[in-house]
Amino acid sequence: MSAVRVPPRVLTVAGSDSGGGAGIQADLKTMLALGVHGMSVLTAVTAQNSLGVQGAWELPVEAVRAQYRSVVDDIGVQAVKTGMLASAELVEAVAELISGTDAPAVVDPVGVSKHGDPLLAASALDSVRTRLLPVATVATPNLDEVAQLTGVRVESEDDLRRAAAAVLEYGPRWVLIKGGHLSGEATDLLTDGSEELLLRAPRHDNRHTHGTGCTLASAIACGLAKGCSVPEAVTAAKEYVTGAIAAGFALGAGIGPVDHGWALRRDTP
Numbered sequence: 001m002s003a004v005r006v007p008p009r010v011l012t013v014a015g016s017d018s019g020g021g022a023g024i025q026a027d028l029k030t031m032l033a034l035g036v037h038g039m040s041v042l043t044a045v046t047a048q049n050s051l052g053v054q055g056a057w058e059l060p061v062e063a064v065r066a067q068y069r070s071v072v073d074d075i076g077v078q079a080v081k082t083g084m085l086a087s088a089e090l091v092e093a094v095a096e097l098i099s100g101t102d103a104p105a106v107v108d109p110v111g112v113s114k115h116g117d118p119l120l121a122a123s124a125l126d127s128v129r130t131r132l133l134p135v136a137t138v139a140t141p142n143l144d145e146v147a148q149l150t151g152v153r154v155e156s157e158d159d160l161r162r163a164a165a166a167v168l169e170y171g172p173r174w175v176l177i178k179g180g181h182l183s184g185e186a187t188d189l190l191t192d193g194s195e196e197l198l199l200r201a202p203r204h205d206n207r208h209t210h211g212t213g214c215t216l217a218s219a220i221a222c223g224l225a226k227g228c229s230v231p232e233a234v235t236a237a238k239e240y241v242t243g244a245i246a247a248g249f250a251l252g253a254g255i256g257p258v259d260h261g262w263a264l265r266r267d268t269p
């Protein structure tokens with residue numbers, strides 16, 4: 001008789017990317033590659049490909065609440081990850097759901113896509129600052145999101161520290177500032193205000209980076225669900241996303257997706 005296995009369970013609350021590189025699709029592929037059971041609460045549907053976002057439709061708030069309750073009340077979660085939340089109403093509903101859940105939350109405060117297409121209404125920024133960031137175990141803004149949320153513009157590695165301090169003011173336990181859009185190395189800064197970790201990786205001269213942020217945040221959630229500390233989960237997630245970028249797929253005429261499956265082939269010749 002085979003043993004009954006209960007895998008770590010991770011829930012993503014995010015939008016769909018029809019092109020399969022970012023959003024819910026990136027999250028679930030990351031979760032499969034990292035050995036957890038992935039579950040999803042869909043917040044919005046986007047018509048999207050390597051060239052940009054051609055359309056976006058958000059779901060009603062009751063649909064988001066119902067999906068969340070279905071998963072958490074029956075299956076249970078060891079970590080939650082949030083991505084595209086589209087509107088102030090959805091941001092507030094998701095923040096409330098997370099605050100009632102006994103699991104760490106990785107909040108990727110998605111603002112715009114790699115092409116600059118908006119994925120969050122400007123009117124929702126305040127709800128992200130005052131409702132969502134306070135319930136985050138780790139918040140993972142990129143440089144554009146940091147500028148939008150705090151007004152701090154990062155142009156050097158030193159600015160990463162000022163940016164992190166400004167985000168921590170809103171109450172997340174940890175912040176990971178993603179410096180991937182800075183030139184040179186792909187350096188990110190993780191801090192809780194006392195401990196600090198600089199994560200450096202070679203910058204791959206590869207334009208197929210669609211979905212890097214979603215992939216990194218999901219990988220962090222997988223580590224937390226397995227019982228890792230935040231610095232351990234972020235270190236492993238950074239290694240995973242760096243490998244996925246290195247193996248990126250030249251799909252479509254624009255920015256192709258990272259390869260989520262690279263880690264599954266790691267030991268295969």
Ligand SMILES: Nc1ncnc2c1ncn2[C@@H]1O[C@H](COP(=O)(O)OP(=O)(O)OP(=O)(O)O)[C@@H](O)[C@H]1O
Pocket residue numbers: 022112113114141142143178179180181186187188201202203204205206209210211212213214215216238241242245
């Ligand atoms: N060309 C690159 N080479 C290596 N690492 C990179 C590169 N671009 C980004 N990264 C890393 O990928 C991770 C995600 O950062 P990034 O700033 O791209 O997120 P993002 O803008 O939220 O992504 P997206 O919006 O496409 O999901 C970070 O660890 C960052 O340092």
Ligand SMILES: Cc1ncc(CO)c(N)n1
Pocket residue numbers: 014015016017022023024046048083084110112113114119211213214
């Ligand atoms: C649905 C979705 N979520 C997040 C991102 C992040 O870039 C994206 N491009 N699309």
